Amino acid sequence: MEAFKPFAGSMVAVPINDIDTDQIIPARYLKVTDKLGLGAACFADWRYNADGSPKADFVLNDPQYQHAQVLIGGHNFGCGSSREHAPWALLGAGFKAVISTYFADIFKNNALKNGLLPIIVDEETHRQLISLAQEDPQSQVRVDLETQTLVLPDGRAVNFPIDGFSKECLLQGVDQLGYLMNLDAQIAAYETNHTPRVTTRV
Amino acid sequence: MTSAPQTLFEKVWNSHLVRPQSADLPAVLYIDLHLVHEVTSPQAFSLLRERGLKVRRPTQTLATMDHSTPTTPRGADGVIPVVDEMALKQLEVFTRNCDDFGIRMFALGTENQGIVHVIGPEQGLTQPGMTIVCGDSHTSTHGAFGALAFGIGTSEVAHVLATQCLLQNKPQTMAVRVDGGLAPGVAAKDIILAIIAKIGVGGGTGYVFEYMGSAIRGLTMEGRMTICNMSIEGGARAGMIAPDETTFNYIAGRPHAPHGADWEAALANWRALPSDDGAVFDAEVILNADELVPMITYGTNPGMGIPITGRVPDPDGLGDVSQKMALDKALRYMDLQPNQSLLGKKVDVVFVGSCTNSRISDLRDVARLINGRKIADNLRMLVVPGSQRVKAQAEAEGLHEIFKAAGAEWREAGCSMCIAMNGDELRPGQYAVSTSNRNFEGRQGKGGRTFLASPLTAAATALNGCITDPRELYMEKV
Numbered sequence: 001m002e003a004f005k006p007f008a009g010s011m012v013a014v015p016i017n018d019i020d021t022d023q024i025i026p027a028r029y030l031k032v033t034d035k036l037g038l039g040a041a042c043f044a045d046w047r048y049n050a051d052g053s054p055k056a057d058f059v060l061n062d063p064q065y066q067h068a069q070v071l072i073g074g075h076n077f078g079c080g081s082s083r084e085h086a087p088w089a090l091l092g093a094g095f096k097a098v099i100s101t102y103f104a105d106i107f108k109n110n111a112l113k114n115g116l117l118p119i120i121v122d123e124e125t126h127r128q129l130i131s132l133a134q135e136d137p138q139s140q141v142r143v144d145l146e147t148q149t150l151v152l153p154d155g156r157a158v159n160f161p162i163d164g165f166s167k168e169c170l171l172q173g174v175d176q177l178g179y180l181m182n183l184d185a186q187i188a189a190y191e192t193n194h195t196p197r198v199t200t201r202v
Numbered sequence: 203m204t205s206a207p208q209t210l211f212e213k214v215w216n217s218h219l220v221r222p223q224s225a226d227l228p229a230v231l232y233i234d235l236h237l238v239h240e241v242t243s244p245q246a247f248s249l250l251r252e253r254g255l256k257v258r259r260p261t262q263t264l265a266t267m268d269h270s271t272p273t274t275p276r277g278a279d280g281v282i283p284v285v286d287e288m289a290l291k292q293l294e295v296f297t298r299n300c301d302d303f304g305i306r307m308f309a310l311g312t313e314n315q316g317i318v319h320v321i322g323p324e325q326g327l328t329q330p331g332m333t334i335v336c337g338d339s340h341t342s343t344h345g346a347f348g349a350l351a352f353g354i355g356t357s358e359v360a361h362v363l364a365t366q367c368l369l370q371n372k373p374q375t376m377a378v379r380v381d382g383g384l385a386p387g388v389a390a391k392d393i394i395l396a397i398i399a400k401i402g403v404g405g406g407t408g409y410v411f412e413y414m415g416s417a418i419r420g421l422t423m424e425g426r427m428t429i430c431n432m433s434i435e436g437g438a439r440a441g442m443i444a445p446d447e448t449t450f451n452y453i454a455g456r457p458h459a460p461h462g463a464d465w466e467a468a469l470a471n472w473r474a475l476p477s478d479d480g481a482v483f484d485a486e487v488i489l490n491a492d493e494l495v496p497m498i499t500y501g502t503n504p505g506m507g508i509p510i511t512g513r514v515p516d517p518d519g520l521g522d523v524s525q526k527m528a529l530d531k532a533l534r535y536m537d538l539q540p541n542q543s544l545l546g547k548k549v550d551v552v553f554v555g556s557c558t559n560s561r562i563s564d565l566r567d568v569a570r571l572i573n574g575r576k577i578a579d580n581l582r583m584l585v586v587p588g589s590q591r592v593k594a595q596a597e598a599e600g601l602h603e604i605f606k607a608a609g610a611e612w613r614e615a616g617c618s619m620c621i622a623m624n625g626d627e628l629r630p631g632q633y634a635v636s637t638s639n640r641n642f643e644g645r646q647g648k649g650g651r652t653f654l655a656s657p658l659t660a661a662a663t664a665l666n667g668c669i670t671d672p673r674e675l676y677m678e679k680v
């Protein structure tokens with residue numbers, strides 16, 4: 001994973017509440033055994049007609065938003081299935097951050113583990129960002145994880161929450177598996193004191 | 203010294219801490235049982251290979267094939283053919299991964315294979331007080347036994363494979379109290395659909411639910427599993443129910459249940475698990491089961507549910523703009539009108555199956571209603587048992603003959619039309635009444651439209667060919 005660096009990028013709004021991960025990446029694309037090529041299928045059923053042609057009225061197909069790096073979703077973004085293919089697809093489609101008023105737990109965890117930043121903002125800021133993105137596709141926000149700030153086009157900076165551990169991992173570009181592996185002695189000690197509750201062997 | 207009263211969740215959480223949470227570090231939680239399936243694991247195994255890591259506890263890991271597997275009848279050779287090339291490749295990769303890493307796996311068509319959340323309890327592997335995870339959001343099902351069970355992503359699947367641990371921030375707790383009793387024709391599924399309709403699909407975000415109250419106590423284990431299964435549809439990662447005699451009776455004698463002196467010791471531990479008197483929850487929701495009628499969804503998330511006798515809500519009646527937009531969008535997708543009644547609405551398909559409602563009691567409920575009758579013309583009904591064991595049990599009871607005589611399809615075990623990855627799917631525009639857990643756009647096939655309901659409502663609907671209140675038929679039959 002690459003270290004998460006500050007960036008300025010344009011936004012695109014899909015201001016629909018409760019966007020579930022089945023919409024972000026439909027199940028029929030989950031037969032892959034790697035993480036590649038999912039970007040093209042991101043929001044597939046909202047983006048494409050039955051014959052595979054793009055739906056002209058879906059915002060992600062609007063040429064003005066082709067380079068957006070920040071996706072603004074409605075409330076409760078990423079609910080439903082635990083598929084990590086959802087953040088893989090969003091990253092594959094070029095997004096570095098997603099903004100909502102709150103995220104479903106599993107989606108948030110999955111995003112953080114892949115360098116896709118879930119940014120939680122208050123409802124007023126959320127409304128404002130949606131209007132900005134809709135009125136001017138060029139308008140940019142600046143995202144700085146180190147200071148946990150989102151800078152709006154008018155210069156106003158809003159803070160966003162993130163747990164300290166995930167933040168450090170993102171800033172350093174390290175994944176959490178290495179960290180857990182280093183706890184081997186503590187895990188072994190736990191195992192010494194607790195006999196396994198079950199064995200899956202016969 | 204007496205310690206502060208604890209909730210069921212806190213007891214299980216605290217007893218699995220390799221290291222507690224601190225101001226800047228998450229807790230390290232030990233996992234007792236890791237369930238694995240073909241769709242969310244390949245990239246995790248790849249990561250282990252890249253780093254040269256082993257599976258830390260293969261004996262606390264169990265794998266099954268379920269999501270992308272066909273449920274079509276076996277060939278003359280007894281084999282279930284996989285025709286989808288990508289699915290076939292995924293299953294091959296999965297088999298190799300389980301072989302290479304020493305994980306026991308229930309392969310397609312073998313006697314124990316089935317939906318991951320059906321086989322854990324069935325095998326007696328799901329037990330009170332355990333921590334159980336799987337790369338699947340409906341892992342919450344196992345909470346019905348008083349386990350802390352939740353879904354994880356593929357990165358976390360790799361964490362558990364390699365370390366048997368997860369980094370977790372402690373969630374909050376919500377008491378979900380359901381008192382009273384269910385009227386005939388009203389089912390566990392109706393309780394959970396009513397709860398989600400009340401709190402919304404995001405209402406439980408950040409919480410672990412504990413379901414309690416006389417209505418929950420009165421349910422069978424299978425009913426309790428149906429409820430815990432859909433905790434995630436209310437936004438909660440986990441839902442738990444305190445273990446009691448019903449729980450112990452269900453576990454006793456199963457292949458992996460403790461025996462002899464171990465059983466007595468386990469019972470003593472399990473009896474200490476229920477929340478202490480005076481234990482404090484961060485939030486509470488209350489539902490009265492006495493007033494409950496069968497529920498059905500009308501929209502495109504499980505929170506969009508109404509009593510079957512009710513009417514589809516009107517977007518114009520909503521104050522909040524974003525809620526109005528969401529409802530508008532849902533009704534357009536479903537091609538329904540505000541204030542419409544759903545009773546009598548024609549449907550094309552009835553699906554009985556999924557980790558929510560594919561257990562033997564669900565199949566018995568359906569069989570009881572349709573016994574001796576025929577399903578409506580031009581309606582397709584799939585009955586998909588949750589596991590090969592459920593299938594065998596149903597066949598021993600002759601239920602399959604009832605389904606077949608009625609005109610329904612009796613299938614092999616798997617997720618099937620719950621997720622429509624295996625060719626079992628709705629065609630664009632078709633309506634289904636489904637006993638599964640998700641009515642998201644396209645969930646049961648691109649362009650397909652789903653009404654979620656109980657097995658009883660599904661059966662009554664199949665007989666009439668249109669959405670039917672099961673209480674009418676139920677009264678005649680029992």
Ligand code: SF4
Nearest residue numbers: 340556557617620621
């Ligand atoms: S039956 Fe449906 S919800 Fe359950 S595990 Fe399978 S796909 Fe997931």
